[in-house]
Amino acid sequence: MSNVKYSFLDCNDRKILLREFSEDASIEDVIASFEEIMDMKMLANNTPGVITDLRNVKFEINTNVFKRVSIFLKNNPELYKYKFAALTKSPLQVALVIIVNKVSTKLRVKPFSTKEAAVSWVCEP
Template identity: 25%
Template sequence: MNEKYKYYYDPNTRILYRAHYGNISIEDIFESWNLAIKNNLIPKDVNGFILDYRDANLNVNLADHKKIIAYFDTREDQFGGKKFAVLVDTPKNTVVPFVIEHTPKHYILKTFTTEEAAIDWMLNNEYP
């Protein structure tokens, strides 16, 4: 396991969980996804992703939200049309995901404070 993140795939819900730990930079985010793609950690049948930042400190500038959106938009094969539920529990960690949530992109992102709400939204096909 990497000290900054770990993955868990639930084959019943087809959700890939990704928990983050400690100080996380934009480079950490990109590097970890690049490794996940390279090592085939993203199942082809994945419904979506739950990104848990409750045990992390996001050291990402607000202006970097455009880089994050562009990163995922340029990897539409893996992420296009997928749901991303972001779990946060501090105002500082909420800002960047919330801005991304309200910016047009090729995937759907929503910010949550509880895992139960994130799972419910992830499995609900009636709304994005």
């Protein structure tokens, strides 16, 4: 997937997965990236969560996106043990993160405007 870059950030003795999307990414690319993360086993036992930089993602609101997220979570329940921080810059992005959080009450997703705040939240127990 050429429109996403993966790296890891230090969090005490653990590593947070950071996903940064390019300007041509869509919400579909964000969901496909989760599939790639699972296929490549990027989430280790000592990973507390994932920070996703959505600031350059183009959002199209439709119910299919939320259905796809719901199905993906049902097929990958191990994701519920992680925290998911989203770096956002627009009210629409914040609203979409909040809606995704409502897809499942078990999911821990929160929007942030700075990487520092996201890292702090993901690192806390």
